[in-house]
Amino acid sequence: MSRAASSRVAASLFFAGVLAVPGIVNAAALEQFKSFVASTKSAKGEFVQRQIKVEGNGQEKPGASPASSGTFQFARPGKFIWTYQKPYEQVLQADGEKLYIYDKDLNQVTVKKLGNALGSSPAAILFGSNDLEKNFTLKEAPSKDGVEWLQATPKTKDTTFDSISIGLRNGMPVAMELRDSFGQVSQLSFTKFEKNPPVSTDQFKFKAPKGADVFQQ
Template sequence: MILASHRLRKLLLPVLFAALPGLAGAAALDQFKSFVATAKSAKGEFTQRQIKTVDGAQKPAGVSSGSFMFARPGKFIWTYQKPYDQLLQADGEKLYIYDKDLNQVTVKPLGDALGSSPAAILFGSNDLEKNFSLKEAGSRDGLEWLEATPRSRDTTFERIAIGLKDGLPQAMELRDAFGQVTQLSFTRFEKNPNLPAGQFRFTVPKGADVFQQ
């Protein structure tokens, strides 16, 4: 259990699209609100980079990658494939975290797990401004950026930045209180795919240890 918790701290708990006509040059806030209103489901791939601050300098601390799919509100599958297998899956009520190497499942109430987390932005309800303060954050790297600040102090991240282009989230940056940064980039994004009924229902793998939190 200690090893699993150590691994999970390194991952995003989450923890996040087809172009929309007329939004190519729109401000980030307009693009994002349009995306949230029209993207009922999605799937794609991600690359995640960890950056730590060491002696005042930011240094790479690991890269992982995988795939994701979601259906609003609160249903998603976030799969880490490299450097090792791990699955975060939510069925709208509970969050299941499965460590394949340990054959171990941790179960949490979804409301507690989402809250003001990055996952709430991409996978939660449309009522974002209930949990986040949103504002424009300018242009860089060819993207229009939005900054989301959690209204609750009881959250891992201090600030979350979202980079958009053509009405789609292309990147996220998550900064915690210790100056560590998690960078996410999204590719092969498909908006509103036809996801099978029961896709997000989690089945405990044979022989797995289950821990309720």
Template sequence: MIRDLISQNAVSSRLPRSSRFAAFAGAVLAVLPMLASASALDQFKSFVASTKSARGEFVQRQVKQEGGAGARVSTPASGSFSFARPGKFIWTYQKPYEQVLQADGDKLFIYDKDLNQVTVRSLGNALGSSPAAILFGSNDLEKNFNLKEGGSKDGLEWLEATPKSKDTTFDRIGIGLKDGLPQAMELRDSFGQISLLSFSKFEKNPPLPADQFKFVIPKGADVFQQ
């Protein structure tokens, strides 16, 4: 549904449904409780400074413009997420089918349960100027993004993040916040598609097991190193 959670070069396009991963994924934030009237930028900076880990649930939709026919909204996908900064995360699609995008801080694993296939890549600097960098990366976001206020919409205060790098499939990333908590993300790619993420049951800095992000290759799975 979203072209890439990490970046165009970070996720294998070999898997027929790898575009379901988003960015990330994502999709997946938490901040200190603040007044609803606080600016999105203030809320977001507090989130970046204070959130070391989080977990919650998401719903993801893709909106595609179809000329005179108007916009077409895809069937919702839903699942759960957890992350620990920097670069460790699990983004799990549970519906309409099961897939997992997981990183242990060193490697990225893409698992398609139906196909029983795992693609493994070095995480390296793949986060870069991608949506996942906002969600799971380091705190130095302004190194890779231009941040500015996006105004109020749908009861949320929006922050607009524009990647400084041209080597990304996303033109603009919107982050909607309320009461110091992220409620939504809006990802606009260079193909005119809009991917929408909404978050719920967001838990900030929960206790996570030390081996939470260690990926175990499923029995009998085909493994592809890239």
């Protein structure tokens, strides 16, 4: 499998398996995160994502995939547009009921029911409802380089990821790490995060590009 194809699979798994607040600058990660979730109805920003392999001793294996980058926007619950711009173009979009995955190179759209799958997936951390503790066990993790870390472990075993770590600074998520049972880690960093921007009613409705093949799953 090519690196581009591997990155496409990783992007899909992120969703198929599927950021400052005054007064909490030095608060613990859990407090910062709960404040963020309670006060954030919508957001938009940019991200960089990197896939790495980890040895049993926690050391990174050589041959990591090239970093991907793009933009995101969301409105709770369950509405989002996650756009990969480099090194290839792909869009993952949800309207609250269905998930659309558009691959520009293939000119192909895959449509899936969003259903309850969002609840225990990594996407729920940013895009889901405020009731995260229904699907995740949350606990503090050691801080690093000025970032407070929170670990979220899915309560259900029917999920792609073993654990999800969220890094927060000044009340905003700035990073995430997603670990699966095969020793692969997805590292994401967030920048230019705008909290609660205006959202239109039809902003998250997906329209298939002209000539695209559409597959229902």
